[in-house]
Amino acid sequence: MERREFVRVIVGAVGALGLTACGSDDPVGGGANPPPAPPPPPPPTGADVNFQIEDNAFVDPAGGRNADATVTIDSGQTVGWVHVGANTHTVTSTSVPNGAQAFDSGNLSNDDTFTVTLTVAGTYEFRCEIHPATMRMSTIIVQ
Ligand SMILES: [Cu+2]
Numbered sequence: 001m002e003r004r005e006f007v008r009v010i011v012g013a014v015g016a017l018g019l020t021a022c023g024s025d026d027p028v029g030g031g032a033n034p035p036p037a038p039p040p041p042p043p044p045t046g047a048d049v050n051f052q053i054e055d056n057a058f059v060d061p062a063g064g065r066n067a068d069a070t071v072t073i074d075s076g077q078t079v080g081w082v083h084v085g086a087n088t089h090t091v092t093s094t095s096v097p098n099g100a101q102a103f104d105s106g107n108l109s110n111d112d113t114f115t116v117t118l119t120v121a122g123t124y125e126f127r128c129e130i131h132p133a134t135m136r137m138s139t140i141i142v143q
Contacts, residue, residue: 046115084110
């Protein structure tokens with residue numbers, strides 16, 4: 001009689017331990033970890049055409065970089081930039097057609113976006129104010 005009681009106590013203790021160690025809502029429990037989630041895609045800008053901002057280059061949709069990065073839009077269309085790098089960058093106009101507004105994004109971080117709608121025809125040039133020696137002379141042609 002006494003011995004049977006003892007066995008029941010042991011079984012109960014093991015059961016409780018099992019629940020503690022393997023509970024599905026235990027955040028630090030053992031078992032296989034799920035694979036890490038993939039990084040989210042860059043946010044859409046809603047622009048007609050987008051540059052990507054990498055850490056050493058503005059990149060146009062065709063893959064042109066910096067001085068070779070160019071897009072052509074129609075008057076009234078919107079250009080967007082999506083920051084896909086790690087460091088802080090800006091999108092700052094250095095030259096705009098007569099009568100057009102200069103633009104400056106201020107500091108942008110990863111996943112940030114910036115857009116401008118351009119209505120004055122001509123050639124716009126921009127660079128990164130933080131890295132003017134390397135991220136420069138990209139152009140937008142508005143026709
Ligand atoms: Cu920069």
